[in-house]
Amino acid sequence: MNTPLKDVAPEKRGRKQSKEVRRLQLIEATIDSLARRGYAETTMADVADGAGLSRGIVNFHFESKEKLLVATLQHMYDEYSAHWRSACNRAGDDPARQMAALVAADFDRAVCNRRKLAAWCAFWGEAKSRPTYQALCGARDAAYQNLFVELCRALKEDGAYGFDAQAMALALSAMLEGLWLRLMMGTEDVTRESALVAANEFLAAVFPRHYVRGAGVPEGKAIRIA
Amino acid sequence: MNTPLKDVAPEKRGRKQSKEVRRLQLIEATIDSLARRGYAETTMADVADGAGLSRGIVNFHFESKEKLLVATLQHMYDEYSAHWRSACNRAGDDPARQMAALVAADFDRAVCNRRKLAAWCAFWGEAKSRPTYQALCGARDAAYQNLFVELCRALKEDGAYGFDAQAMALALSAMLEGLWLRLMMGTEDVTRESALVAANEFLAAVFPRHYVRGAGVPEGKAIRIA
DNA sequence: CTATTTTGAATGAATGTTCAACAAACGAGT
DNA sequence: ACTCGTTTGTTGAACATTCATTCAAAATAG
Numbered sequence: 001m002n003t004p005l006k007d008v009a010p011e012k013r014g015r016k017q018s019k020e021v022r023r024l025q026l027i028e029a030t031i032d033s034l035a036r037r038g039y040a041e042t043t044m045a046d047v048a049d050g051a052g053l054s055r056g057i058v059n060f061h062f063e064s065k066e067k068l069l070v071a072t073l074q075h076m077y078d079e080y081s082a083h084w085r086s087a088c089n090r091a092g093d094d095p096a097r098q099m100a101a102l103v104a105a106d107f108d109r110a111v112c113n114r115r116k117l118a119a120w121c122a123f124w125g126e127a128k129s130r131p132t133y134q135a136l137c138g139a140r141d142a143a144y145q146n147l148f149v150e151l152c153r154a155l156k157e158d159g160a161y162g163f164d165a166q167a168m169a170l171a172l173s174a175m176l177e178g179l180w181l182r183l184m185m186g187t188e189d190v191t192r193e194s195a196l197v198a199a200n201e202f203l204a205a206v207f208p209r210h211y212v213r214g215a216g217v218p219e220g221k222a223i224r225i226a
Numbered sequence: 227m228n229t230p231l232k233d234v235a236p237e238k239r240g241r242k243q244s245k246e247v248r249r250l251q252l253i254e255a256t257i258d259s260l261a262r263r264g265y266a267e268t269t270m271a272d273v274a275d276g277a278g279l280s281r282g283i284v285n286f287h288f289e290s291k292e293k294l295l296v297a298t299l300q301h302m303y304d305e306y307s308a309h310w311r312s313a314c315n316r317a318g319d320d321p322a323r324q325m326a327a328l329v330a331a332d333f334d335r336a337v338c339n340r341r342k343l344a345a346w347c348a349f350w351g352e353a354k355s356r357p358t359y360q361a362l363c364g365a366r367d368a369a370y371q372n373l374f375v376e377l378c379r380a381l382k383e384d385g386a387y388g389f390d391a392q393a394m395a396l397a398l399s400a401m402l403e404g405l406w407l408r409l410m411m412g413t414e415d416v417t418r419e420s421a422l423v424a425a426n427e428f429l430a431a432v433f434p435r436h437y438v439r440g441a442g443v444p445e446g447k448a449i450r451i452a
Numbered sequence: 453c454t455a456t457t458t459t460g461a462a463t464g465a466a467t468g469t470t471c472a473a474c475a476a477a478c479g480a481g482t
Numbered sequence: 483a484c485t486c487g488t489t490t491g492t493t494g495a496a497c498a499t500t501c502a503t504t505c506a507a508a509a510t511a512g
Contacts, residue, residue, distance in 0.1 A: 018511095019457090038355035040266040044502060054459045059503060061457095118354045125351015128344045128410060129264040138413055145414065162439070163427050170408070170416065171424040175397055178404030182396070184354060187364055188371065190396065198397040201389050205432040213388070245491085270468060280493045285469060287491095458509070467500085475492070482484085 023061050023071070025051050030072045035118035039126055044068075073123050073136045076116065080139040083111050088147070095154040096210040096223050102147075103203065106176050107196045117184040140173050148173050159209040168206060175202060200225040249287050249297070251277050256298045261344035265352055270294075299349050299362045302342065306365040309337050314373070321380040322436040322449050328373075329429065332402050333422045343410040366399050374399050385435040394432060401428060426451040 029050035033042040044058050044065055051057075062068040087105035091097040106112060120139065127137040148169040156165050179195040182188065203225060204211045212222045255276035259268040270284050270291055277283075288294040313331035317323040332338060346365065353363040374395035382391050405421040408414065429451060430437045438448045 038352045126264045167424040167427045174404030175401035178400030198393040201393040
């Protein structure tokens with residue numbers, strides 16, 4: 001017997017890892033292509049070239065172009081989900097801090113940069129006509145939305161506000177997504193910083209007893225935001 | 227009489243009108259295809275079939291696929307611009323009424339329906355990599371944005387609010403765009419009605435001295451919103 | 453030596469564009 | 483009113499190109 005792995009490893013870790021690394025490499029190249037050329041112009045050849053590999057390689061690691069794109073979208077979805085969950089956890093138990101953390105996380109360099117935003121938008125454009133994309137395309141998914149509703153409810157009770165929690169959560173998360181869209185288009189002089197300022201203006205206006213504007217001095221237990 | 231134009235019109239009106247009608251017919255078929263199949267899957271053949279015409283006809287009325295798509299985008303842009311300008315004019319001189327009218331106009335059936343929203347999103351997905359699209363793709367363009375800033379300024383002065391007008395205008399218009407995005411995705415149970423409610427919650431929260439929520443009784447000169 | 457990964461050319465399908473032929477509308481001359 | 487030649491609009495097949503996919507052969511790892 002020439003059993004190659006007999007004395008090295010029961011699980012062929014080297015192989016598997018290499019395979020996963022290559023998949024990631026191709027996914028990154030796909031994001032590049034989507035950002036640079038858009039969904040319609042993204043070709044298998046462009047992805048392979050971007051990764052510095054040969055033409056047929058993508059069909060080996062992913063079965064088809066369709067599956068490559070789904071894997072890419074899934075990758076971005078997982079990354080975004082992990083990002084906001086982590087930000088929320090790090091904020092502790094105070095709903096006001098959690099909300100501020102979620103908003104700030106949305107404009108963090110790690111997830112909010114031209115490359116990723118452009119890739120997101122490329123998928124958005126195709127989502128309506130592709131059920132497979134649709135589920136993954138709301139990076140702000142049902143779980144995210146529910147969290148926002150809960151936070152709005154908690155803040156409303158604590159601050160005795162008059163709004164409807166569900167409607168306000170919708171308005172808030174829609175604004176975050178709209179700001180992403182503006183950042184991506186990049187026509188106006190909207191930056192990550194000015195977008196975050198706008199979002200914080202919103203928080204200060206809607207939850208005046210929980211947030212105060214950057215320059216001001218925090219009163220009571222209100223949080224100062226940039 | 228069967229000499230139709232001899233004694234009727236020196237300019238061959240019938241001809242010209244027919245040509246424009248056909249162009250519109252093809253543009254509508256393009257919007258259909260974009261909404262049904264997405265940007266990447268929209269083909270000349272599909273557009274021609276959708277209009278019930280033969281394959282070569284699009285290249286006759288528009289020179290190329292690219293020009294057809296630009297004309298379609300321009301058409302949607304013009305329609306949207308005319309819509310919000312008209313809504314604003316009809317609202318009179320009061321900034322509070324103008325703002326409410328603009329927000330309501332955004333969720334009017336005429337511009338806010340699955341077909342049109344899907345077509346907008348299809349273009350958004352390609353805008354970043356195509357300068358020609360980019361200029362037209364912000365349906366909410368510089369003029370619209372400036373108007374929002376002015377209205378926010380006017381309301382701020384009148385109501386002695388503490389926010390930054392420019393930032394608040396950005397947050398507001400971003401929220402409207404974000405709500406469009408949610409409507410288009412159609413994953414959650416967001417409807418035109420619930421989107422408008424959310425937007426109005428925003429107005430009531432940010433401009434409390436100008437807007438009161440639907441059920442409440444208007445105090446002073448505040449406007450009741452749904 | 454065997455199994456896995458990579459290559460790059462071949463293949464076939466899809467699609468935008470062109471174009472020669474055809475149809476209809478039109479204006480002028482009779 | 484009735485042709486006739488011209489312009490305009492339309493058709494559908496032919497063409498060229500692009501691109502995803504396949505696969506036999508080569509390279510590499512085990």
